[in-house]
Amino acid sequence: MMKKIRDERLKLQNLKNIRIAFIVQTIGILAILGYDLIANGIDHVRSNPLLIVLLISNMVLIFLSMNISVAYESDAKPPKKSLNISILVLIAISVVIGVLTAFSDGFNFINGIVMGGNSVYLWITTNNILIPFTK
Numbered sequence: 001m002m003k004k005i006r007d008e009r010l011k012l013q014n015l016k017n018i019r020i021a022f023i024v025q026t027i028g029i030l031a032i033l034g035y036d037l038i039a040n041g042i043d044h045v046r047s048n049p050l051l052i053v054l055l056i057s058n059m060v061l062i063f064l065s066m067n068i069s070v071a072y073e074s075d076a077k078p079p080k081k082s083l084n085i086s087i088l089v090l091i092a093i094s095v096v097i098g099v100l101t102a103f104s105d106g107f108n109f110i111n112g113i114v115m116g117g118n119s120v121y122l123w124i125t126t127n128n129i130l131i132p133f134t135k
Contacts (some may be wrong), residue, residue: 022061029054095120 029050039046045051094116102112
């Protein structure tokens with residue numbers, strides 16, 4: 001009979017080994033499904049039980065990953081710095097989208113401004129950036 005692992009380093013190494021085995025298993029399943037897709041088509045892949053195994057194992061991995069809580073994270077960073085970086089990246093992306101739209105065939109400068117503005121609007125709405133200012 002084997003003894004239980006009590007050393008934290010050995011437990012961590014065991015978890016790393018399990019993770020590597022899971023990655024190899026997933027790559028193997030994807031390779032088999034890929035070969036089946038090329039050889040027999042998508043209908044045969046859909047009826048293959050390996051697809052169900054792959055989906056279930058990935059769902060379990062996602063579910064178990066949700067168990068990791070915020071308590072394991074390091075110290076909180078000030079949100080102002082990340083907000084400033086995010087806004088700078090947004091402005092750069094908006095300018096690129098606007099310029100590419102303006103120089104495309106059938107579009108003009110006004111269309112470029114509208115497309116760049118739309119990317120700003122989408123970023124604001126998806127990141128709920130206006131919520132802190134409404135209080």
